[in-house]
Amino acid sequence: MRFSQTLIPTLRENPVEAQVVSHRLMLRAGLIRQLNAGIYTWLPLGLRVLRRVETIVRQEMDRAGAQEVLMRAVQPAELWEESGRWAHYGKELLRMKDRHDRDFCFGPTHEEVITDLVRREVRSYKQLPLNFYQIQTKFRDEIRPRFGIMRGREFLMKDAYSFDKDVEALDVSYKAMFAAYQGIFQRCGLEFRAVEADTGSIGGASSHEFHVLAESGEDTIASCTNCGYAANLEKAVSGDTEVASDGTPEPMARIETPNKRTIEEVSSFLKVPVEQTVKSLIVETEEGLIMLVLRGDHVLNEVKAMNALGVTQLTLPEPERVRELTGVPVGSIGPVGTEITIVADPGTQMAGGFVCGANEAGWHLTNVVWERDLPAPRFVDLRNVTAGEPCPRCDSGTLVLHRGIEVGHVFKLGEKYSQAMNAVVLDENGREKTLVMGCYGIGVSRIVAAAIEQNHDDNGIIWPMALAPFQVMLLVINPKDKALMEAASALEKGLSAKGVDVLTDDRDERLGVKFKDADLTGIPLRVVIGGRSLKEGKLEIQSRRGGDPTTLSPDDAVEGLYQMVQQELALNASS
RNA sequence: CGGGGUGUAGCUCAGCCUGGUAGAGCACUGCGUUCGGGACGCAGGGGCCGUAGGUUCAAAUCCUAUCACCCCGACCA
Missing domain, CATH: 3.90.960.10 (YbaK/aminoacyl-tRNA synthetase-associated domain)
Structure with a gap:
C-alpha cells in the first residue's frame, strides 16, 4: 500500500485530551479519531491492527472447538426481563424504543440472546458440549469513558458461551478456553498474567481474568514471587494468618x-x-x-x-x-x-x-x-492485600503488586441464565437437565490499546510483529527518482507474494518527516531505499525495536525480510 | 451524580480582565531555493469566536441559559 494514497493523518503535536500513552499515540499515529465521548472511528491503519487481533482470536477460538456466530447488537427487552437484568443492569445499559414503543437495548453482552438460541435449538445431551463465539460491537454507557479506546463506550469484543450437561463437563470447556486465551495473548506478543478474579454479582464457581501488565492499568493484581498464585486485588488474599497469640493484654x-x-x-x-x-x-x-x-x-x-x-x-x-x-x-x-x-x-x-x-x-x-x-x-477477610505479605498458597513466596489492563475474562456461569430462561436438554434417562454455562470475553479493541501501552518509546508505537498494521515499511528517500520507485515496487511485489504486508512511504516529504512518521506508526521493519546505497547494491534495514541496521542486496531483500518477519512471529507462536 | 476546566482556522494556542472591523506557530495551496532525521523565502486560501437569548451605538470579550468535550471525585474516618 502507498502512504500517499492512504489516510494516515499523523499529528506532530499531542492532542490535549489524551492522557495515557496509548490514547495519545493512537491519535498521533492516525489510527483513530474521536466521534463522541468514548466512541472512536477506526482509520485505515488502526483498523488493520484491529483486524490482526480479530484474526488471531478467531483462529485460536476455532482451534479450541468454538463455533463462530454473529448475534446482533440490538436486543429485545423481553429477554432481559426474563433473566432479571432489565431491572438490575442500571444505566450502563443503553436502552431504546422502536417505532411501536417497544423496549430494546444495545447489547453490552449476549448471555440472554445465546441462551435463547440454545434453548430453542438444542434438545439432547448428545449435542453437547457446545461453545459459540462472536466478535461483535458492544455498547456500555460507562459513567466516565476515558483513556481513549481503553475505556470506551462502544468497543469490539469477542464473547463466547459454552453449554455443558454438568459441572464436570463445564470444567473441560473452561480449561479449553483458558488455554486458548493463553495462546491468543501469547501470539499477540503481550506480556500478560492470568489471575483469579472475583465472580462479582453474577456469582458462579470460578473466574480468571487475563491482564496485560502496564503501569497505566486500571486494575491492581497481586502475584506470588515463588508459586503461580496470581489474583485480582478484589480477590487476592494474604497468607498472613495473624491470630491472637498468648500474652495478657492490659485491661481496657x-x-x-x-x-x-x-x-x-x-x-x-x-x-x-x-x-x-x-x-x-x-x-x-x-x-x-x-x-x-x-x-x-x-x-x-x-x-x-x-x-x-x-x-x-x-x-x-x-x-x-x-x-x-x-x-x-x-x-x-x-x-x-x-x-x-x-x-x-x-x-x-x-x-x-x-x-x-x-x-x-x-x-x-x-x-x-x-x-x-x-x-x-x-x-471474615475484608481488606486489600499489600505488597510483601506472604503468599496464601505456598510457604516461601511473598506477594507483589502490578498494574494490569484487563483484556480477557473467563467465567464459570453455572445455571444462572439457563435456569432463569429454562434452557434444558434431555439427559440419558430422558430427564430434563438444566444446561451449565460458561462465558468468555476478550476486549478486542482494548488489546490494541494495551499492546501500545506495553510497546512504545518516546518516538511512538513499536508494534509486536503479529499486530503490526504492516510488517515492513519502505521508505523511499526520493520518490521522484524512478529507479528508487522501481526498486520499491519490486520489493512490494515480492513481499506481498509471500504474504508480507508492505507500506511504502512514497510521499514527496522531507526525509525527517518520513522518519518521524515511520517511528510514530511503529511498523516493525523499515527499509530505506536511497540512491546512494542503492548504487552500492545495498538496502538499509532497521528494526523499530532498535539495534544496528543491517544491509541486504536488493536481490536478497525479499527473502531476508520474509525471514525476519517469520522469526519474530515464531517467537510468540502458540503451541 | 458531584466538583473543576475548556470551547476562537485542520492541530496547538494567544486575544477576553479593561467591549471598538479576528491573530500566531504548525498544517494546507502556488512559485523558488533546499533536502539521508520534523528546512527556508515570497505569495495565498481558510474562522457566524460551540449554540441561543440578553445588555450596548457596538460583543470573541459583559450577563443568562444551553450543548459538547476534558480532568478530578464518587471510598478509608
Missing part, C-alpha cells in the same frame, strides 16, 4: 483524645503503632447498616465486603450522614457498645488488644480485646 481503658480524628492522629497522639489501632467503617447496604472493623493501616476491599455480607449494594456514607445515623462523629466510632451489627477482619485480632473509637467525641478506648471486652463478631 478509656482515654481522652481531643480533636484526634484520623487513625494517624490518634496513633501518634497515643504513641501506639497504627497496626494496633482499628478503624470502624459504617456502611449502608440494602440490609441496613453494618459496622466493618479493620486494622488501622488496612484498606477496605468493598468487593470482599459485599461478598461477605451477601449484599449487592454497599456505600460508605458521607461523614455528616454517619453522624446523623449513629450520633457519633466518624473519628470516634468504635465497636464497643454499639448496636450496629459488626463484621471484622481477622487482622483485628491482635494479641495486645487494639485502640478504637469510644463512640463519644474526643475519646478512644485502648487494649480492647474481642470476647473479653465485647462480643466476638464474625471474622
Whole structure:
C-alpha cells in the first residue's frame, strides 16, 4: 500500500485530551479519531491492527472447538426481563424504543440472546458440549469513558458461551478456553498474567481474568514471587494468618483524645503503632447498616465486603450522614457498645488488644480485646492485600503488586441464565437437565490499546510483529527518482507474494518527516531505499525495536525480510 | 451524580480582565531555493469566536441559559 494514497493523518503535536500513552499515540499515529465521548472511528491503519487481533482470536477460538456466530447488537427487552437484568443492569445499559414503543437495548453482552438460541435449538445431551463465539460491537454507557479506546463506550469484543450437561463437563470447556486465551495473548506478543478474579454479582464457581501488565492499568493484581498464585486485588488474599497469640493484654481503658480524628492522629497522639489501632467503617447496604472493623493501616476491599455480607449494594456514607445515623462523629466510632451489627477482619485480632473509637467525641478506648471486652463478631477477610505479605498458597513466596489492563475474562456461569430462561436438554434417562454455562470475553479493541501501552518509546508505537498494521515499511528517500520507485515496487511485489504486508512511504516529504512518521506508526521493519546505497547494491534495514541496521542486496531483500518477519512471529507462536 | 476546566482556522494556542472591523506557530495551496532525521523565502486560501437569548451605538470579550468535550471525585474516618 502507498502512504500517499492512504489516510494516515499523523499529528506532530499531542492532542490535549489524551492522557495515557496509548490514547495519545493512537491519535498521533492516525489510527483513530474521536466521534463522541468514548466512541472512536477506526482509520485505515488502526483498523488493520484491529483486524490482526480479530484474526488471531478467531483462529485460536476455532482451534479450541468454538463455533463462530454473529448475534446482533440490538436486543429485545423481553429477554432481559426474563433473566432479571432489565431491572438490575442500571444505566450502563443503553436502552431504546422502536417505532411501536417497544423496549430494546444495545447489547453490552449476549448471555440472554445465546441462551435463547440454545434453548430453542438444542434438545439432547448428545449435542453437547457446545461453545459459540462472536466478535461483535458492544455498547456500555460507562459513567466516565476515558483513556481513549481503553475505556470506551462502544468497543469490539469477542464473547463466547459454552453449554455443558454438568459441572464436570463445564470444567473441560473452561480449561479449553483458558488455554486458548493463553495462546491468543501469547501470539499477540503481550506480556500478560492470568489471575483469579472475583465472580462479582453474577456469582458462579470460578473466574480468571487475563491482564496485560502496564503501569497505566486500571486494575491492581497481586502475584506470588515463588508459586503461580496470581489474583485480582478484589480477590487476592494474604497468607498472613495473624491470630491472637498468648500474652495478657492490659485491661481496657478509656482515654481522652481531643480533636484526634484520623487513625494517624490518634496513633501518634497515643504513641501506639497504627497496626494496633482499628478503624470502624459504617456502611449502608440494602440490609441496613453494618459496622466493618479493620486494622488501622488496612484498606477496605468493598468487593470482599459485599461478598461477605451477601449484599449487592454497599456505600460508605458521607461523614455528616454517619453522624446523623449513629450520633457519633466518624473519628470516634468504635465497636464497643454499639448496636450496629459488626463484621471484622481477622487482622483485628491482635494479641495486645487494639485502640478504637469510644463512640463519644474526643475519646478512644485502648487494649480492647474481642470476647473479653465485647462480643466476638464474625471474622471474615475484608481488606486489600499489600505488597510483601506472604503468599496464601505456598510457604516461601511473598506477594507483589502490578498494574494490569484487563483484556480477557473467563467465567464459570453455572445455571444462572439457563435456569432463569429454562434452557434444558434431555439427559440419558430422558430427564430434563438444566444446561451449565460458561462465558468468555476478550476486549478486542482494548488489546490494541494495551499492546501500545506495553510497546512504545518516546518516538511512538513499536508494534509486536503479529499486530503490526504492516510488517515492513519502505521508505523511499526520493520518490521522484524512478529507479528508487522501481526498486520499491519490486520489493512490494515480492513481499506481498509471500504474504508480507508492505507500506511504502512514497510521499514527496522531507526525509525527517518520513522518519518521524515511520517511528510514530511503529511498523516493525523499515527499509530505506536511497540512491546512494542503492548504487552500492545495498538496502538499509532497521528494526523499530532498535539495534544496528543491517544491509541486504536488493536481490536478497525479499527473502531476508520474509525471514525476519517469520522469526519474530515464531517467537510468540502458540503451541 | 458531584466538583473543576475548556470551547476562537485542520492541530496547538494567544486575544477576553479593561467591549471598538479576528491573530500566531504548525498544517494546507502556488512559485523558488533546499533536502539521508520534523528546512527556508515570497505569495495565498481558510474562522457566524460551540449554540441561543440578553445588555450596548457596538460583543470573541459583559450577563443568562444551553450543548459538547476534558480532568478530578464518587471510598478509608
